[in-house]
Amino acid sequence: MSSIAMAPHPGQHGGDGAALARRLGIHPSQVLDLSMTLNPFAPDLRPRVQAALDDGVLSRYPDPGELRAAVAGALQVAESRVVVTNGGAEAIMLAATVLGQGTVIEPEFSLYAEHLGATGTCLPGPSDGPRFRSNPHSPTGVLAGEDERAGVWDEAFYPMSTGRWTRGDACRGAMVLGSLTKLFACPGLRAGYLVAPDPEMAERIRRIQPRWSVNALAGAVLGDLVRECDLALLVEQIATSRAELADLLRSHGLSVRAGDAPWVLVEGDPDLRERLAASWILVRDCTSFSMPGVFRVSVTTERSLDRLDAALAGRPRPGGLGGPGSRLAASSASSVRRKAGPREGPPALRAGALMVCGTGSDSGKTALVTGICRLLKRRGVRVAPFKGQNMSLNSWVTAGGHEIGRAQGIQAIAAGCEPDAAMNPVLLKPTSDRTSQVIVMGSPYETCSAAEFQALKKQLRPLVLEALDGLRSSYDVVVCEGAGSPAEVNLLSDDLVNLGLARDAGIPALLVGDIERGGVLAALLGTVAILPDSMAQMLGGFIINKFRGDPGILLPGVEEVEARTGLAGLGVVPWTEGLAMDAEDSLSFTLGPGALGRAGSGPASSGPASSGRAGSGRASFDPGAPAESGVLDVAVVALPHLANATDVDPLASEPCVRLRALHHARDLGRADMVVIPGTKATVWDLAWLRDVGLDAALRDLARRDDGPVLLGICGGYQMLGVRIEDGVESQVASLDGLALLDVETRFEPAKVVRRTAARVLGPAPLVGAGPMPSSGHPNPMWVSGYEIHHGRTRPIGSSARPFAEVEGEAGPVPEGAYDASGSVIGTSLHGLFENDGFRRSFLRYVAARRGVRITLSPWGFSTLRERRIDALADLVEAHCDLEAILDLVGSGRRDPRRSR
Secondary structure (H helix, E strand, O other), X not given: OOHHHHOOOOXXXXXXXXXXXXXXXXXXXXXXXXXXXXXXXXOOOHHHHXXXXXXXXXXXXXXXXXXXXXXXXXXXXXXXXXXXXXXXXXXXXXXXXXXXXXXXXXXXXXHHHHHHHHHOEEEOXXXXXXXXXXXXXXXXXXXXXXXXXXXXXXXXXXXXXXXXXXXXXHXXXXXXXXXXXXXXXXXXXXOEEEEOOOHHHHHHHHHHOOOOXXXXXXXXXXXXXXXXXXXXXXXXXXXXXXHHHHHHHHHOOOEEEEOOOOEEEEXXXXXXXXXXXXXXXXXXXXXXXXXXXXXXXEOOOHHHHHHHHHXXXXXXXXXXXXXXXXXXXXXXXXXXXXXXXXXXXXXXXXXXXXXXXXXXOOXXXXXXXHHHHHHHHHOOOOEEEEOOEEEOOOEEEOOOOOEEEHHHHHHHHHHOOOOOHHHXXXXXXXXOOXXXXXXXXXXXXXXXXXHHHHHHXXXXXXXXXXXXXXXXXXXXXXXXXXXXXXXXXXXXXXXXXXXXHHHHHOOOEEEXXXXXXXXXXXXXXXXXXXXXXXXXXXXXXXXXEXXXXXXXXXXXXXXXXXXXXXXXXXXXXXXXXXOOOOOOOHHHOEOOOOOXXXXXXXXXXXXXXXXXXXXXXXXXXXXXXXXXXXOEEEEEEOOOOXXXXXXXXXXXXXXXXEEEXXXXXXXXXXXXXXXEOEEOXXXXXXXXXXXXXXXXXXXXXXXXOOOOEEEEEOHHHHHHOOEEEOOOOOOOOOEEOOOOOOEEEEEEEEEEEEEXXXXXXXXXXXXXXXXXXXXXXXXXXXXXXXXXXXXXXXXXXXXXXXXXXXXXXXXXXXXXXXXXXXXXXXXXXXXXXXXXXHHHHHHHHHHHHHOOOOOOOOOOHHHHHHHHHHHHHHHHHHHEOHXXXXXXXXXXXXXXXXXX
C-alpha cells in the first residue's frame, strides 16, 4: 500500500487521527495528530473527571452557572453577558444565527462561512455586515493589530498566544468567542463561550441555544481550571516549543512561517502530509483555507518532536512493537542477543500477564514495569500493574480513599488506568526498625513485627491471589512487580509477591540485574541456582540494567549466563540520567549529607541528573558558601521515618530550586525554605529533631524577620504545634511540640485516607500570587491533594490562621494553619506542589520574602512525569527484545478454570 493511499482525506478541520488509525489498523493512541491544535501542556483532566464522576455528576442535569461565573471573572465582564457553549464551534454557530449575516475575508477559518451560509448571508466585502475575524488569525497565526476592528472576534487561541484571556473587544461593543476545548485539550468534553455586546443579546442567544448544551461533566471540571490557569507561564511554554518546532522543520529543508499562535505553517514538500502519515503522523492540509500546498503543524511536546524528526529523516519505526521512531532509538546500540528484527506494524494484541523480578532491591523492577505498562497502553492494550506485597512509606491515595504503594499509582498512570487497591493488596509501612503497619486492600489491618507478619502471610495469601485474579478478569494484561530478591530462602514460604505467587498464578517472569552495583553476572547465576525448580521454571529470560559502555564487551558474560541457566538474555538497558520516578523503598531514596535525590532505579537511572546545577537535587552543599544568584535554597529535614517524600519532588523540577537534606542544626546555613515532611512516627521523629538540635534552631529562625519560610506537611505540621497526644503510633500519652503554631494534635485509631480539594486562604501575599478575578481582589487558589494520617490537628488559640479550607459534609472546614508573620505554615495535605499554579505561587512567595529573583520552569509537573514515563518506555523499546517479552506476556494468559 502506498503512503498516499494510507493517508485519509484531509477533512475540514483536522483531527483525523481516528480515521488514519482505522485505515492502518492501529489504535488511535499510536497516531501523533499534529493537524488538530490543542494545548500540549494542558493539565491531566483524568483525576478531576474521576472526582466529578465519584460525586455523581452524571446523575444530575447540567448547570452552567459555575462555569459561566468563572469565564466572566477571567475575562472581567458581567456574567449576564456570557453564554457558555458546547465548544467554540457552537459559539460560532450561535453568533452567525443571531446576527444573520456577516463578512468573511479569506483566507479565514472555514466555519464562519459555513455557518453564515446556512443561517444568513456570507458577504464578500469588509464593509457588508459585521466581520468575523480570528485572533490570532487562522491560518497565519498572526495577531491582529491594535487598530483592527471587527464585529465578531474569535479568540480561541488568544490566551495561548498572548498570556491574556482577551484583547478586550467585548468592552468596545464587539462579540467575543472563545474555546476552553482547545485551552484545556478536551475535545471529548467540549466547552466554549460567547460574550455578547449586552445582556439582552446574550439572553436572545440563550433562547436559541439547545437546552443543556454544555454537559455536566465539562461544567464540573473546567470552572476550577479557568480560575487556576497560569496563562503567563503557558505562553512561555508554547513560544519555546514553537521555536523548537520551527527549527526542526527548517533543519529538514522546509520553509516555515511562525506567527504568534500554537502552530506553524510549512511549505516546500507537497507530499508532506502523505509522507508523514506513513509514519502515523498527521499534519493539517490548508486547502480548506484556500492555501493548497501549505500545511499547518501544531506545537507539541519534546517527545513528539523526536518522533517528527525521525519521520522526516526517514528512520524506520524500531522493532518489536512497531512504535514510532525517536532520536534516542536511532542513535542507540542494538540490544544484546536481539532475537527479532523490525516489523512493519504492531503485532496482534495478546492477553496475558508478566512478572518482573530483580536480583535485589533497586535493580530497576519498578521502572521496567512502568515502561512496559506504557508500551502496552500506547498500543491500545488494557493493562494494569500489580504488586502483591510492597514495603514503602511513600503511598498513593486512590479515588476510593484507599492507600497503595506510590509506585503502583505511577504505574497505573503509565498504563492509563485508575489506581486501585487491588493493584497493591498488601502494603507495609514501617513504624520502627522492627514493626510495620500492615495495610490490606487499602485500609489499616494491624501493626506487627517482621516475625508476626511471616505468620500472617498464610492468612493474606488467598486475598492477594483474589485481587490478582480480579485484575486479570478486568484487563487484557497485568504486569506484576516482584520485591527485593525472589531467592530469599527464608521468605519463600507463602510468598505474596515473587515467584511463588507467579507459579501459583501461572505467570511467566523476567529477572532483572543491576550492573551499576557490580557483580551482576554472579547475582543472576546465584539467583537462578538458589531458587527451587518450581519457581526457577517460571523465569523466561533476563535483562541487565544500568549498563555504561559498549554492550558488545558484555556479550561473553551474557552468553555464559544463558548457557548456565538456559534463560535468554533479552536486553541490556543503558544507564540514563534524568528519568526520576516517584520513590518507593529506602534504597531508592538517598538522603546523604547535602543531597536529596534518588539513586538509579531505571531502566538506567530514575534519579535526577547529578550535574550539580540548581534543581538537580544532587548538588553538594557548603552551609557557609554565599547564596547563589537566582536560586532558592530549600532544605528538607531528613526525618528517620520520613513518609511521602515525593511531596518535594515537584520542587526539584524547578531550575531555581536547590533541594538538599537537613540532618543537623549546623547544616541549616542560609536556607530560604525549610520543609519538615511527613513521617510514620511523629513522636519518635520529633525526639530525633531535638537530639540533633533542630528544634531550637527552627524556633530561633521563626522569630527572625529575615528567616526562611518553614513548611510542615502532615507529621511535620503536627510537630509545629503546641502539643501531641498519641497513644496510637507510639503509645506516648503526651509530648510538647515546637509551639510555632497554635494548634494541637490528637491521634485516633481510625485513619484518614482521602483525596482532597481545598481553597488556599493565606498567607495573603501567597494567595495574591494566584489568579485574579474581575474584582481585582486576590482569588484563593484551588488545589488538589490527599490526606493520610491518624492525627487530628485543630487550633487551640486565636493566633493560628487557617491555611486552607476543604469541603466537609456540613460545609467548608478549616485546614492547616499559618502564623501572623506568614513565615510558618502547616498543612495535612500531601501533593500540594504537584499543583503547578500553587507551586509557582509558593516559590514566588518565598523568593519575594528572601529578595531573590527566580525563573520558573515552563513545564508542568504532570507533563514532566509523562515525559519520563515515555522515556522509560522508549528505552525498553530500543534496548530489549520486545517480541520475546510479548511472547512471555501471551504465555501468561489467564486460565478461568484455575481454582483457588
